[in-house]
Structure formats: structure tokens, C-alpha cells
Amino acid sequence: xxxxxxxxxxxxxxxxxxxxxxxxxxxxxxxxxxxxxxxxxxxxxxxxxxxxxxxxxxxxxxxxxxxxxxxxxxxxxxxxxxxxxxxxxxxxxxxxxxxxxxxxxxxxxxxxxxxxxxxxxxxxxxxxxxxxxxxxxxxxxxxxxxxxxxxxxxxxxxxxxxxxxxxxxxxxxxxxxxxxxxxxxxxxxxxxxxxxxxxxxxxxxxxxxxxxxxxxxxxxxxxxxxxxxxxxxxxxxxxxxxxxxxxxxxxxxxxxxxxxxxxxxxxxxxxxxxxxxxx
Amino acid sequence: xxxxxxxxxxxxxxxxxxxxxxxxxxxxxxxxxxxxxxxxxxxxxxxxxxxxxxxxxxxxxxxxxxxxxxxxxxxxxxxxxxxxxxxxxxxxxxxxxxxxxxxxxxxxxxxxxxxxxxxxxxxxxxxxxxxxxxxxxxxxxxxxxxxxxxxxxxxxxxxxxxxxxxxxxxxxxxxxxxxxxxxxxxxxxxxxxxxxxxxxxxxxxxxxxxxxxxxxxxxxxxxxxxxxxxxxxxxxxxxxxxxxxxxxxxxxxxxxxxxxxxxxxxxxxxxxxxxxxxxxxxxxxxxxxxxxxxxxxxxxxxxxxxxxxxxxxxxxxxxxxxxxxxxxxxxxxxxxxxxxxxxxxxxxxxxxxxxxxxxxxxxxxxxxxxxxxxxxxxxxxxxxxxxxxxxxxxxxxxxxxxxxxxxxxxxxxxxxxxxxxxxxxxxxxxxxxxxxxxxxxxxxxxxxxxxxxxxxxxxxxxxxx
Numbered sequence: 001x002x003x004x005x006x007x008x009x010x011x012x013x014x015x016x017x018x019x020x021x022x023x024x025x026x027x028x029x030x031x032x033x034x035x036x037x038x039x040x041x042x043x044x045x046x047x048x049x050x051x052x053x054x055x056x057x058x059x060x061x062x063x064x065x066x067x068x069x070x071x072x073x074x075x076x077x078x079x080x081x082x083x084x085x086x087x088x089x090x091x092x093x094x095x096x097x098x099x100x101x102x103x104x105x106x107x108x109x110x111x112x113x114x115x116x117x118x119x120x121x122x123x124x125x126x127x128x129x130x131x132x133x134x135x136x137x138x139x140x141x142x143x144x145x146x147x148x149x150x151x152x153x154x155x156x157x158x159x160x161x162x163x164x165x166x167x168x169x170x171x172x173x174x175x176x177x178x179x180x181x182x183x184x185x186x187x188x189x190x191x192x193x194x195x196x197x198x199x200x201x202x203x204x205x206x207x208x209x210x211x212x213x214x215x216x217x218x219x220x221x222x223x224x225x226x227x228x229x230x231x232x233x234x235x236x237x238x239x240x241x242x243x244x245x246x247x248x249x250x251x252x253x254x255x256x257x258x259x260x261x262x263x264x265x266x267x268x269x270x271x272x273x274x275x276x277x278x279x
Numbered sequence: 280x281x282x283x284x285x286x287x288x289x290x291x292x293x294x295x296x297x298x299x300x301x302x303x304x305x306x307x308x309x310x311x312x313x314x315x316x317x318x319x320x321x322x323x324x325x326x327x328x329x330x331x332x333x334x335x336x337x338x339x340x341x342x343x344x345x346x347x348x349x350x351x352x353x354x355x356x357x358x359x360x361x362x363x364x365x366x367x368x369x370x371x372x373x374x375x376x377x378x379x380x381x382x383x384x385x386x387x388x389x390x391x392x393x394x395x396x397x398x399x400x401x402x403x404x405x406x407x408x409x410x411x412x413x414x415x416x417x418x419x420x421x422x423x424x425x426x427x428x429x430x431x432x433x434x435x436x437x438x439x440x441x442x443x444x445x446x447x448x449x450x451x452x453x454x455x456x457x458x459x460x461x462x463x464x465x466x467x468x469x470x471x472x473x474x475x476x477x478x479x480x481x482x483x484x485x486x487x488x489x490x491x492x493x494x495x496x497x498x499x500x501x502x503x504x505x506x507x508x509x510x511x512x513x514x515x516x517x518x519x520x521x522x523x524x525x526x527x528x529x530x531x532x533x534x535x536x537x538x539x540x541x542x543x544x545x546x547x548x549x550x551x552x553x554x555x556x557x558x559x560x561x562x563x564x565x566x567x568x569x570x571x572x573x574x575x576x577x578x579x580x581x582x583x584x585x586x587x588x589x590x591x592x593x594x595x596x597x598x599x600x601x602x603x604x605x606x607x608x609x610x611x612x613x614x615x616x617x618x619x620x621x622x623x624x625x626x627x628x629x630x631x632x633x634x635x636x637x638x639x640x641x642x643x644x645x646x647x648x649x650x651x652x653x654x655x656x657x658x659x660x661x662x663x664x665x666x667x668x669x670x671x672x673x674x675x676x677x678x679x680x681x682x683x684x685x686x687x688x689x690x691x692x693x694x695x696x697x698x699x700x701x702x703x704x705x706x707x708x709x710x711x712x713x714x715x716x717x718x719x720x721x722x723x724x725x726x727x728x729x730x731x732x733x734x735x736x737x738x739x740x741x742x743x744x
Binding site for chain 2: 034112
């Protein structure tokens with residue numbers, strides 16, 4: 001048996017991240033399960049809420065935007081209310097996935113002070129667990145979307161198989177942001193405060209209720225700076241409009257999001273030593 | 280961070296005999312008056328460095344630990360003793376790896392399981408079952424291993440149906456039961472226990488002690504307490520922490536005595552008077568009665584207790600308002616004894632000379648076994664509570680305690696004597712002598728327990744219907 005130094009520097013490479021995920025896969029799985037089930041614990045309908053929530057949201061947004069505001073989708077989409085609902089829903093799923101993780105990020109470590117101070121817990125997996133739970137809910141919503149497409153359009157485009165490829169960079173990107181915010185939130189409690197406002201801003205500044213093409217050309221390029229824009233647009237192309245993804249753009253986006261993930265992870269690993277002192 | 284030494288690669292130790300090695304460990308807490316200062320500290324010193332200016336500090340320093348070094352060998356049980364705020368818990372947290380040291384290094388060899396404070400690492404929203412799985416997983420057990428041990432853990436914790444309730448509904452005792460049950464079943468090499476056991480009831484504490492004594496045969500234990508009795512009974516050696524520095528380390532018996540002295544000194548100041556020479560007449564030249572003569576043909580299991588030495592100049596402390604001048608054991612007739620038989624009546628006489636006038640003096644004693652555990656003792660307080668004696672300077676006072684000496688298991692024993700003044704609750708120690716009298720029990724008919732009491736009658740007969 002070799003000597004270990006419990007205070008050796010935490011590894012920051014993506015390989016060490018992959019190792020950690022493999023080593024702690026059972027723990028991650030158990031905690032995601034706990035988190036998903038725990039949310040509805042004590043409620044009568046239980047997991048059914050995972051289905052009901054997206055359906056209710058979809059109904060409300062469709063009503064408000066297409067009936068009350070009489071909003072029209074930009075040129076290429078069909079103008080029917082059902083098509084509008086489907087297009088909005090795609091955006092909602094992606095926005096929901098990101099904001100669920102984003103909202104909880106600053107309190108991830110703060111809310112689990114026990115794991116920092118009382119046991120030697122693999123803290124780096126907390127953002128993965130939080131994202132895992134968000135992914136589960138996104139998957140349920142996606143199932144609802146698939147059924148809605150089948151019911152309304154009577155067929156699925158073969159581009160469905162590309163969905164994991166489009167979602168993967170979003171997952172990387174979200175993880176990177178979550179690591180970053182989780183660590184910052186410990187040192188600066190203020191980080192949690194503007195998150196709610198930012199979420200609302202993100203909802204309207206992302207092409208959820210409208211396509212990017214509906215904007216004047218000079219705003220379109222600014223819009224592309226929003227990390228969600230590309231993913232939402234690509235998902236619509238593939239799922240509803242039946243086109244192939246923009247491979248070049250997707251490749252570049254994946255590289256950037258991997259970089260974001262690595263920076264976020266490295267930052268988290270570098271700063272985690274101080275967590276116990278601050279909490 | 281200034282003064283921060285980066286830890287290098289893990290040292291490969293030539294010897295595998297050491298379980299924990301702590302070298303030059305210091306821990307600084309940065310205390311910020313305003314949360315904004317933390318941010319300033321994070322940014323400005325770096326900026327000033329870039330511009331070649333002296334970095335400015337935005338925090339006050341608090342050194343919780345400074346320059347701590349010690350080693351724990353494999354299989355050893357080491358106690359860490361110290362008052363509240365002496366840095367015990369900080370040290371344990373650093374050894375376990377939850378806190379980072381500012382300077383110095385820690386190396387550990389083997390799987391560490393820690394019981395730090397109540398319900399270590401339990402998530403209050405999770406059920407007991409979930410917390411067990413979670414904790415076991417954090418400690419490195421696979422799902423299959425945890426499942427295999429789960430029933431044992433539940434049986435050890437013995438908290439009934441509460442295992443499926445969220446741990447926030449647990450009492451502190453139940454929390455400790457479950458936490459201890461988990462760390463007892465993860466095949467740890469090193470156990471770190473932080474005075475949490477005091478919360479459990481007597482049955483559970485006994486169960487834990489049985490487990491710990493069994494574990495001690497192979498494993499390493501680091502045990503933290505401010506209670507000298509539990510340190511003495513569990514640990515061979517002890518480290519005494521005071522204000523973040525190692526005050527002393529060594530055999531737990533010696534350390535706990537010194538700790539106790541310091542405790543009294545801190546309360547009443549250090550004694551300054553010089554010792555009064557013990558009177559010559561108390562020299563053991565007086566012929567002592569040997570009751571062996573009376574029992575010449577007694578059984579070979581007779582509990583002979585031999586007085587080994589009388590040492591009034593041994594380790595002592597006190598304010599010095601009075602000095603103990605003689606301690607002797609006598610038979611019923613008042614003859615000094617050099618040999619006692621367990622079960623016979625003896626009288627312990629303690630004489631003291633007053634240096635100052637003292638009101639309500641109290642003289643007391645207790646008998647300790649070789650581990651320093653107090654077996655029994657008494658003092659004069661209750662008997663003279665209503666009619667306190669004035670003890671004027673220069674006078675000599677004598678206290679006599681007549682009792683039946685219990686039959687003692689073979690081993691070394693000692694009598695600690697002390698003179699104080701005041702009441703049972705609030706008193707000043709004037710002179711306290713550790714181990715004023717030591718004696719040895721050779722053979723004994725005592726079958727079980729730490730001491731035997733005279734049996735009224737023992738009967739074994741067949742019952743006829």
C-alpha cells in the first residue's frame with residue numbers, strides 16, 4: 001500500500017474528468033435517480049408531473065403567443081398553430097435543459113456543505129448529477145415532442161438520429177458553466193442573485209418564440225453569440241423541417257463547448273481546496 | 280497565497296509501518312470583516328504584484344494550527360486531547376482531507392473512515408438507507424459490497440424502522456448510531472473518531488467500545504476528546520493540543536495528568552509556594568503490621584496487595600495553600616501497613632499542613648488502575664459540609680478514610696490524593712499529588728470486572744422438586 005497525500009493537487013485534465021465519472025458511475029447514477037424521484041416525493045401524481053409540466057407549458061405558450069399575440073413564425077415554417085407549438089416546444093426543451101442546470105449551479109456546493117466539510121466527497125460530480133436530472137426531464141419532454149410530431153405531422157424525419165450529436169455540445173457547454181458558477185457561488189454569494197433575471201433575459205433573447213431569420217440581418221449575427229441560438233436552430237432544422245445539420249458549425253460549436261467544459265472543470269478543481277474554509 | 284507551499288508528489292515511504300504522518304502542519308484562517316474584502320483579496324494582491332507593488336492584506340489572520348508534527352504507527356491508538364478551540368477538529372479535518380493545510384503536509388496509508396461531529400456527511404433530506412449507501416459509496420465501497428453489508432449495518436445501528444425515514448427526523452443518538460455503523464463496516468484501515476460517541480446511550484457506547492477494542496488489534500485509531508478518562512482507557516499514546524500547538528505528546532496516562540494539571544492551573548493560577556518537607560516521623564521506619572501472619576494457611580488465591588512506594592515528591596500541582604505531608608495505609612488498630620489483603624478493612628490517612636488560613640478544607644483521594652482509570656474515591660466534603668473546620672496556617676490536619684479494600688485484579692494501582700478548599704462544585708486545589716501511593720496486586724480471586732467486592736454468600740445447590 002502506498003502513501004497518499006489527501007491534499008495533493010486536484011487533477012484538471014479532461015482525462016481525469018472521464019476517470020472520475022467512470023469511478024463514481026454508481027454514485028452518479030444513484031444520486032440522479034434520487035434527485036429525479038426526490039423532486040416529486042410526496043406528490044400524488046409523482047413522476048407523471050414530468051409529463052404534465054411540459055404539456056401544460058406547451059399549451060400555455062402556444063395560446064399566449066399564437067392566439068393572444070397572433071405571432072407568426074417566420075417565412076419558412078407553416079403558419080398553423082400546431083406547427084407554431086412544435087417549433088416553440090423544441091426551443092423550450094433546450095432552454096429548459098440549460099436553465100435548470102444554470103439556476104441551480106451557484107447553490108450546488110453551498111447547499112451541500114456537508115459533502116465539503118464532513119466527508120471526502122467527489123465534489124466534481126455534483127454538476128454532473130444536476131445536469132443528469134435536467135437531462136432526464138429534457139428526455140421526457142422530448143418524448144412528448146416526438147409523440148406530438150407523430151400525432152400532428154404523421155411522420156418523423158430521419159434527422160432524428162442526429163439529435164444526440166446536437167445535444168452533446170450543449171451538455172458540455174452547460175457542464176462547464178455549472179462548474180464555474182458552482183465554484184464562484186461559494187466565494188461570492190452574490191452570484192446567485194442575478195441568475196433569475198438572466199434566465200428571463202435568456203428566454204426572450206434566445207430564438208424560442210421566433211426564428212433567428214425573423215430578426216433584421218444585423219441583429220442576426222449578434223443573436224448567434226447566444227450559445228443557445230445555434231443549438232435551438234439546428235434542432236428545429238433536423239426535427240421539424242427535415243434538413244441535415246450544419247456539420248461545420250456543429251463541429252466548431254463542439255470544440256468551443258469542450259473548451260468551455262475544460263476551463264470550467266479546471267477552474268473548479270483549482271478552487272475547490274478553499275471551499276471548506278469559506279463554507 | 281503568501282506562505283503557501285505547494286505540495287509535491289507523494290513521498291514513497293520506505294517503511295509501511297506508519298499509518299499517518301503529519302509534518303509541519305499549519306492552518307491559517309483568513310477572517311474577513313466584510314464579504315467584499317474577500318473579493319478584494321482575490322483580485323488586488325495579484326494586480327499589485329503585476330505592477331511590482333507590495334501586496335496588501337485585506338484579512339485578519341487566525342492560526343488554528345501551527346507547526347504540528349507527529350506520526351501514528353500502524354495498529355496504534357492515539358488520542359488527541361485539548362480544550363474546546365485548541366484545534367483538535369481542524370487537525371482531524373485536515374488529516375481526513377476535507378480541509379486544506381496552509382503549510383505542511385499530511386500523508387496517510389490506507390482507507391480512512393471518519394466520524395467527524397454528528398452524522399458526518401449525512402444529507403438530512405435522504406433516508407437512513409440512502410445515506411448509508413451514499414456514505415459507503417463515498418468511502419469507496421461498490422454497490423454490491425454495500426448491499427452485502429447492509430443488513431449488518433442496520434443491525435449494528437439498531438434504529439428500527441427509522442432506517443427508511445429522512446435523517447432530519449433522527450435524534451442525535453440515532454444519527455451517531457447510523458454513522459458509526461457505517462464506518463464500522465467499510466473495512467477501514469484508519470478510524471478517526473471525534474468525541475461523537477458521547478451522544479449514544481450506554482448500550483450503544485458499550486457496543487462501540489467492543490468494536491473499537493476489537494478493531495485496535497489490527498487497525499489504527501485516531502481518537503479525539505477533551506475527556507481524559509476516555510483517552511486514558513482507549514489510547515496508548517496521546518497528543519495534547521493547546522491553542523493550535525502540540526503542548527506535549529507521550530503516554531496517554533502522563534499526558535492526561537499534565538492536561539488535568541494545566542486545567543486546574545488555568546482556573547486558579549499556578550502554585551508558588553515551596554514544598555513543606557515531609558515530617559521525619561512519617562518515614563517508613565515504624566514497624567508495620569503484616570496481616571499475612573494472621574492468614575498464614577490461607578488459600579493461594581488470597582489477594583495480597585503490596586505497597587510498593589510512597590512518593591510525596593512525585594508529579595503534583597496546586598495553588599499551595601496547604602501541603603500534603605503524609606499519606607499512609609493503616610489497619611483497624613491504626614498500625615501502618617505495608618501489605619494489604621483485598622477484602623480487609625483498611626484506613627487511609629492523609630495529613631496536610633496549612634500554609635495559609637483555609638476555610639472548609641476538603642481532603643480527597645481516588646484509586647486508579649494502571650490505565651489511569653479511576654476505580655473509586657471519596658472526599659471529606661459531605662461529612663463536614665455543615666460544620667466546616669477552620670484550618671489555620673501552620674496547623675496539621677488529618678483525614679482518615681476507613682473502607683473495605685476491594686479485591687483487585689492483578690496489576691499496578693495508585694492512589695491520588697489532594698487537598699482543596701471550598702465546596703464540591705467550586706473549589707481551589709491546593710495540593711494534588713498524582714500517584715502518592717502505588718501498590719501492586721499479585722494474585723486475586725476476582726473473576727471478572729476491574730475490581731471484586733466481598734460476596735455475602737455464594738451458593739450452588741441442586742434444586743429438588
